[in-house]
Amino acid sequence: MTLLPDNAQLPALVHKHQKRTFKIIIIGDSNVGKTCLTFRFCAGRYPKKTEATIGVDFRERTLDIDGEQVTLQLWDTAGQERFRKSLVQHYYRNVNAVVFVYDVTNQSSFDELPLWIAECDTQCPGSKIPRILVGNKCDLADKIVVKTNDAQRFADQHNMPLFETSAADDSRSDHVEGIFLTLAHKLKNSKPMMSPSSSSWRSSSSEDRSREVGLKIALSGFRVSMTCFDL
Amino acid sequence: MTVQSSVSKNEEDVEGISKGDALDKETQLAKFERIRSAIRLNDVLALKSAAAEPGGLVEDTLRKESWPLILKIDPDLVPEASSQEEVEKHRYYQQVLMDVARSIRRFPPSIASEKRMNLQDKLVNVIMRVLVANPDLHYYQGYHDICVTVLLVVDGDEDLAFQIMNEISRTRLRVFMEETMKPTECQLNYIYAIFQAEDPKLRKFLERAECRVIFCLSWCLTWFGHDLENYSNLVRLYDLFLANDENQYLLPVYVAAAVVLSRSKSLQLQECSLPSVHSYLRDVLIDLDNHPSELEDCIFHAKKLHALYPVERLEQIEAEKRRQDEEYRRWRRSFLGMTLLRLKRVDWKSRGLAGAVLVLSVAIGYQMYRRSITSIAEA
Incomplete structure (x- = not known):
């Protein structure tokens, strides 16, 4: 597999040919490291100076997965509740995957997760949109308060894989990469029938079925890769 | 200095x-x-x-x-500082601490880190004093971007920064500090009325991309503090926003409109989606930041827009647009409208074919009609 870093500036024409775009929203409390995670994946490094996100920011990266160009379009959302409340429908419309992030050194960011998940359930009722849980800031080893066991139990309860990682730690940059690559594989294999530019599902029933089957296959593959990436 | x-x-x-x-x-x-x-x-x-x-x-x-x-502030009238206990138990205290800790980019790179940390402490104090003094105002992420600019301008004078922030929070920023963001959205939505008057195609494009007001949210909420790197450009804009008559808080929206209008054509060549519009406009602002004379042109245009379309005019424009939309919806529901709209969806090949068939059948019909007329006449 080869990786093509993308600076979000590719001409629109490219989008029209052979390139699928997946919309992924990054959700979680303020200051858990959503911006840093997406920056690490899209720019390949930790941002020099971070700041609060106002509203929502967009980053994207195009990957070559098994010969197919797949663009992951990351919606980096603001953590403050007032932004979430006003923009929430925007976030969830036509979303292809949801990444929940908490800070392993901040218990309340973990305790808030059920609220985020409930919101996701309300916005995408009954949908099988892939979700993953990411515990960030693992490099701050002596400050960790959220135990892996508790996080794993919570993740299992909500039927999503858990990744504990650090966007700041250069030695773990492969790990952040791995999380999104796994997600990209999962999305690519789930064969979402969407147009390259609008990223919306078509609603024909046969396609829905094939999507579901694809998801199940992808999910089994995902569990395997999960054990590879889990710390 | x-x-x-x-x-x-x-x-x-x-x-x-x-x-x-x-x-x-x-x-x-x-x-x-x-x-x-x-x-x-x-x-x-x-x-x-x-x-x-x-x-x-x-x-x-x-x-x-x-x-x-x-702002009609008396710098000698030193206000009382809030008690530390009151500050620490405030519902927004943690949020403010987090945002201020992440505001390093906003300080000049040449500043000593000790001095910067001292200013960051003052920044927390200024924000918390405003919040404690005005329990009806709610903190939003981005408010700290405005405070830090004010604090830098007044050379770290905490009391003066508080007085200025206290004044503008109660007036110019009040709409952003309501409990929810609904009033903010209403306010920023005026940008669409400006586009409607100046460039309706641009408005359509942004609506099709489902942008709402997200593309100008950080510009207006932070008075461009979040997006402009060049300090002299930023404070120049702050001068403008402060000079603005206190009953007209919309100037940041007019500036945002002027910025978008200045690149309307090239913007509409981009992919019609929110992420693409958002990143394109972010680059536009970086470009303007590097070319102060172009930014000055935008400010000039913004002032012109402000004079041309005061809020009452913008409301009229929106009301007219709503009326037109309603008329269009009614027309669409009518039989003729439905047929024409369906025809619109048919591709050109089929349209040509259908047209040819129509012309041919009219011609045949006409010929048959003429013959029948002549045969009747002969009989």
């Missing part, structure tokens, strides 16, 4: 010459004197007009004295 002020001054020294529309050295000196004397005479009108002109209030030493006069 402090570190940050001298940084801004150096920047202006360098740019002053290359700026097309901005002030050259001589006029800058004359303006400096003009502002000085306006401060001496407490001539608020003269200060307001100087603030709105190209180059604004020229430099931070003048701003520090002019802003309180424009």
